[in-house]
Amino acid sequence: MSESGGEARVEPRRLKGFRDITAAELRARNWIITRIREVYERYGFVPLETPTLEYVDVLGKFLPDADTPEGGIFALRDEDQNWIALRYDLTAPLSRFVAMNPDLPLPYRRYQVGPVYRVEKPGPGRFREFYQFDFDSVGTASMLADAEVCMVACDTLEALAIPRGAYLVRVNNRKVLNGVLEVLGGGRPVPAETARAILRSIDKLDRVGLDGVKLLLGPGRRDESGDFTPGAGLASEQVDVVLRYLAISPDDRRKVLEETHRLVGDTDVGCQGVEELARIDEALVSAGYQADRVSFDPTVVRGLTYYTGPVFEAVLTFGVQEEDGITRQFGSVFGGGRYDDLVARFTRQRVPATGASIGVDRLLAALLALGKLQKGPATAKVLVTRLDDRYNAEYQKMAVELRSAGLNTELYVGTQGVGKQFKYASSTGKVVAVVVGEDEMKSSQVSIKDLRLGEAVSKELGQDRKAWLEQQPAQVTVPRGEMVRKVREILARYSIG
Amino acid sequence: MSESGGEARVEPRRLKGFRDITAAELRARNWIITRIREVYERYGFVPLETPTLEYVDVLGKFLPDADTPEGGIFALRDEDQNWIALRYDLTAPLSRFVAMNPDLPLPYRRYQVGPVYRVEKPGPGRFREFYQFDFDSVGTASMLADAEVCMVACDTLEALAIPRGAYLVRVNNRKVLNGVLEVLGGGRPVPAETARAILRSIDKLDRVGLDGVKLLLGPGRRDESGDFTPGAGLASEQVDVVLRYLAISPDDRRKVLEETHRLVGDTDVGCQGVEELARIDEALVSAGYQADRVSFDPTVVRGLTYYTGPVFEAVLTFGVQEEDGITRQFGSVFGGGRYDDLVARFTRQRVPATGASIGVDRLLAALLALGKLQKGPATAKVLVTRLDDRYNAEYQKMAVELRSAGLNTELYVGTQGVGKQFKYASSTGKVVAVVVGEDEMKSSQVSIKDLRLGEAVSKELGQDRKAWLEQQPAQVTVPRGEMVRKVREILARYSIG
Numbered sequence: 001m002s003e004s005g006g007e008a009r010v011e012p013r014r015l016k017g018f019r020d021i022t023a024a025e026l027r028a029r030n031w032i033i034t035r036i037r038e039v040y041e042r043y044g045f046v047p048l049e050t051p052t053l054e055y056v057d058v059l060g061k062f063l064p065d066a067d068t069p070e071g072g073i074f075a076l077r078d079e080d081q082n083w084i085a086l087r088y089d090l091t092a093p094l095s096r097f098v099a100m101n102p103d104l105p106l107p108y109r110r111y112q113v114g115p116v117y118r119v120e121k122p123g124p125g126r127f128r129e130f131y132q133f134d135f136d137s138v139g140t141a142s143m144l145a146d147a148e149v150c151m152v153a154c155d156t157l158e159a160l161a162i163p164r165g166a167y168l169v170r171v172n173n174r175k176v177l178n179g180v181l182e183v184l185g186g187g188r189p190v191p192a193e194t195a196r197a198i199l200r201s202i203d204k205l206d207r208v209g210l211d212g213v214k215l216l217l218g219p220g221r222r223d224e225s226g227d228f229t230p231g232a233g234l235a236s237e238q239v240d241v242v243l244r245y246l247a248i249s250p251d252d253r254r255k256v257l258e259e260t261h262r263l264v265g266d267t268d269v270g271c272q273g274v275e276e277l278a279r280i281d282e283a284l285v286s287a288g289y290q291a292d293r294v295s296f297d298p299t300v301v302r303g304l305t306y307y308t309g310p311v312f313e314a315v316l317t318f319g320v321q322e323e324d325g326i327t328r329q330f331g332s333v334f335g336g337g338r339y340d341d342l343v344a345r346f347t348r349q350r351v352p353a354t355g356a357s358i359g360v361d362r363l364l365a366a367l368l369a370l371g372k373l374q375k376g377p378a379t380a381k382v383l384v385t386r387l388d389d390r391y392n393a394e395y396q397k398m399a400v401e402l403r404s405a406g407l408n409t410e411l412y413v414g415t416q417g418v419g420k421q422f423k424y425a426s427s428t429g430k431v432v433a434v435v436v437g438e439d440e441m442k443s444s445q446v447s448i449k450d451l452r453l454g455e456a457v458s459k460e461l462g463q464d465r466k467a468w469l470e471q472q473p474a475q476v477t478v479p480r481g482e483m484v485r486k487v488r489e490i491l492a493r494y495s496i497g
Numbered sequence: 498m499s500e501s502g503g504e505a506r507v508e509p510r511r512l513k514g515f516r517d518i519t520a521a522e523l524r525a526r527n528w529i530i531t532r533i534r535e536v537y538e539r540y541g542f543v544p545l546e547t548p549t550l551e552y553v554d555v556l557g558k559f560l561p562d563a564d565t566p567e568g569g570i571f572a573l574r575d576e577d578q579n580w581i582a583l584r585y586d587l588t589a590p591l592s593r594f595v596a597m598n599p600d601l602p603l604p605y606r607r608y609q610v611g612p613v614y615r616v617e618k619p620g621p622g623r624f625r626e627f628y629q630f631d632f633d634s635v636g637t638a639s640m641l642a643d644a645e646v647c648m649v650a651c652d653t654l655e656a657l658a659i660p661r662g663a664y665l666v667r668v669n670n671r672k673v674l675n676g677v678l679e680v681l682g683g684g685r686p687v688p689a690e691t692a693r694a695i696l697r698s699i700d701k702l703d704r705v706g707l708d709g710v711k712l713l714l715g716p717g718r719r720d721e722s723g724d725f726t727p728g729a730g731l732a733s734e735q736v737d738v739v740l741r742y743l744a745i746s747p748d749d750r751r752k753v754l755e756e757t758h759r760l761v762g763d764t765d766v767g768c769q770g771v772e773e774l775a776r777i778d779e780a781l782v783s784a785g786y787q788a789d790r791v792s793f794d795p796t797v798v799r800g801l802t803y804y805t806g807p808v809f810e811a812v813l814t815f816g817v818q819e820e821d822g823i824t825r826q827f828g829s830v831f832g833g834g835r836y837d838d839l840v841a842r843f844t845r846q847r848v849p850a851t852g853a854s855i856g857v858d859r860l861l862a863a864l865l866a867l868g869k870l871q872k873g874p875a876t877a878k879v880l881v882t883r884l885d886d887r888y889n890a891e892y893q894k895m896a897v898e899l900r901s902a903g904l905n906t907e908l909y910v911g912t913q914g915v916g917k918q919f920k921y922a923s924s925t926g927k928v929v930a931v932v933v934g935e936d937e938m939k940s941s942q943v944s945i946k947d948l949r950l951g952e953a954v955s956k957e958l959g960q961d962r963k964a965w966l967e968q969q970p971a972q973v974t975v976p977r978g979e980m981v982r983k984v985r986e987i988l989a990r991y992s993i994g
Binding site for chain 2: 018023025084
């Protein structure tokens with residue numbers, strides 16, 4: 001009946017850029033998602049889940065980097081030959097959902113967590129399937145919603161045990177950037193092509209430094225490898241305007257606003273941007289979020305082309321030692337912005353919206369590297385071993401009894417001997433093994449083995465191990481009725497159960 | 498900067514067979530998943546997450562119904578022109594994972610929850626993306642593992658508040674079925690084609706009744722609509738063997754074993770199947786799972802071709818009224834079996850395995866229809882309204898204070914008047930609205946409105962509403978310092994908070 005009968009052997013392999021995630025990391029991710037959800041719920045956001053697959057035109061083409069292979073998405077044709085694709089973010093599907101539900105009470109405030117898919121060049125910490133956890137307010141132009149994005153970002157990171165001072169939410173406004181562009185355009189908007197090139201240049205500040213940005217804004221830049229990136233082609237006095245803007249120090253929010261205002265003061269769009277940031281500042285001050293948590297930072301661009309106003313990101317301000325031993329800054333774990341035109345793609349009516357997304361896997365990597373992660377639900381710490389199949393009924397009853405007492409318990413269902421069973425117990429993280437052989441059966445007793453004590457002993461004592469073991473029993477034999485109590489007692493040694 | 502500028506309007510639409518799942522249902526699903534996870538953990542299963550996408554040959558072709566459109570899967574080519582596809586179950590990826598990790602301690606006992614994808618004809622309650630929650634023991638041939646599958650199924654359904662007696666786990670063994678086939682083949686295996694046709698016929702018992710199965714085993718059957726299904730072509734004495742087998746009553750496990758043994762007694766495979774079921778019975782008796790929870794049922798086949806031994810399903814034994822008003826049996830919510838050859842597709846070495854899968858969405862539909870569902874995490878029940886933007890700082894502080902007190906609270910961030918805000922509060926499930934206007938600001942007070950009381954009053958009293966409201970204030974005004982206490986008091990009326 002088996003499909004494989006006589007067929008060619010299949011090579012077991014995984015797609016590149018994808019991974020199998022095992023117990024410890026999954027428990028950690030589950031813990032993170034639960035904490036984030038609690039914060040989002042605290043602010044009144046409610047859950048939504050949209051499909052993994054959508055029509056390609058519904059998703060639109062908003063990927064941060066347009067020159068990824070295959071347009072950056074996993075696309076296929078459905079049975080009617082329409083192009084469909086795996087979602088690459090959770091914002092495009094949200095816009096589609098809002099457009100399809102005109103009777104939704106607005107503002108619609110939802111969160112969504114799940115994997116998204118991008119055809120990117122895989123690399124360390126860079127996967128083609130990764131988790132995002134978004135929250136958005138759709139249907140309001142109020143800057144209170146944008147201020148709330150910053151507050152939620154702070155609360156979320158603190159709920160994940162990242163202390164104040166170890167993260168920073170950085171805010172800018174696309175309208176301010178457009179104001180700067182208008183200034184250097186001599187009061188007129190610069191061509192869209194040039195505008196994009198300028199924003200891309202600023203976005204590279206972290207990587208290429210101020211001198212690098214200067215080259216990218218002007219004639220272009222050749223990197224160490226010899227590759228040449230063409231510049232935005234600005235004249236040097238235009239480059240100076242941008243550099244003056246980037247030089248504004250983000251330490252004091254009111255001061256950033258004053259200096260920015262001075263720079264863009266002549267332009268309507270710039271003024272509007274400064275005004276919006278002022279509203280955000282007010283709300284943050286009222287709620288008690290000072291510049292040590294939320295700064296206004298002229299260097300923040302955020303890649304997505306659909307942002308229309310405030311943009312946000314949160315960075316971790318400490319370094320983390322990576323696999324190759326080099327300490328790196330973790331960079332952005334949280335990003336978002338206002339996107340007032342995204343629903344209008346479907347409805348032709350402007351539905352202002354703002355929100356942000358947490359890169360769950362990135363945050364998970366950071367917290368794991370920091371050793372900051374609490375554990376998820378407890379795994380079974382008790383193994384009921386099987387010495388003799390004649391006693392299977394008894395083993396079964398013991399496992400049921402331990403589980404009924406609230407102790408997660410595995411009954412060994414394999415077919416190997418007791419020595420291998422102890423090894424299995426240790427390698428799957430068990431702390432206690434329950435053992436019943438002929439002696440115990442006859443005397444209605446149970447032997448209970450502390451697997452960690454055994455381990456510690458065997459490492460510490462070397463030669464003297466045997467003598468020590470005789471004195472300090474890692475294994476005790478108790479009456480059958482005492483089993484649960486004794487198992488609990490051993491688990492308590494390790495603060496478990 | 499916007500992508501949509503000047504482009505054609507995109508029609509907001511969803512793929513057929515896919516859906517958007519909103520807050521109430523998601524909270525319910527989250528509750529279900531948490532309960533199931535607790536049971537799986539109680540038995541020592543640990544989490545695993547494999548990718549959504551796999552190579553097509555790795556997944557294999559094991560779909561229950563081969564004549565689904567497009568082979569039943571969502572497939573595409575990756576950038577190297579290899580065929581890849583969205584997983585259609587969680588078992589094929591598990592087998593691939595085990596084959597890729599030869600050093601895994603065995604038995605490897607994992608659970609996995611997530612969506613799977615099938616190109617099926619969409620219908621009521623039938624979707625192309627749906628959640629499964631699997632658990633499996635890989636690397637053991639012991640029937641203790643199979644007995645455990647039954648126990649876990651019972652414990653899971655009871656953890657979901659489905660009482661004993663309202664569900665039944667039904668067990669059969671493919672080896673017994675093969676024994677029956679050998680008997681009617683006169684001691685020799687029947688051709689694979691015929692065997693499949695016979696199993697398919699038995700599998701349709703629920704739908705076509707015993708007379709229908711009789712026709713399907715013999716010459717074929719014409720249904721009410723006039724469609725003809727060709728039969729397995731058995732002679733009438735062969736049909737009788739199958740019918741005698743199907744007539745064995747599943748009430749008493751030992752009796753089923755005796756009668757089955759009598760029927761298949763001559764065949765090795767049949768005897769082996771009976772012997773395996775006897776081991777399962779022993780384990781279940783030891784653990785206290787009697788025939789009111791787990792029955793041996795000759796009519797159980799389970800579709801998947803890869804099963805090699807015991808097969809399981811759990812059915813809900815009560816009817817549920819569906820949208821069209823007709824009460825229907827819910828049928829199988831849980832299915833599985835032993836599949837000893839699945840890892841060997843990759844390794845050429847037999848790795849015996851057994852497990853089962855819960856259809857989360859089906860169970861969710863059943864529990865929702867029953868009104869049996871507890872709620873997930875509490876949504877925000879408090880809305881801080883905004884009467885006057887001059888007081889935004891105060892509104893912000895009030896929201897922060899309520900949240901700090903542990904009350905999930907939404908600050909209204911929209912731009913409409915207070916009447917619309919109350920409507921918004923009710924339609925998003927809020928119970929309390931906090932109101933501060935000029936009067937309250939001047940007197941350092943807060944007005945607090947019980948939104949449910951208001952609703953009840955307006956419905957009950959009709960004309961007398963105004964007079965009643967004056968006596969029984971659904972809205973009270975208290976000093977600012979009393980806000981949290983008063984909000985809590987109102988929430989307590991509805992057992993919230």
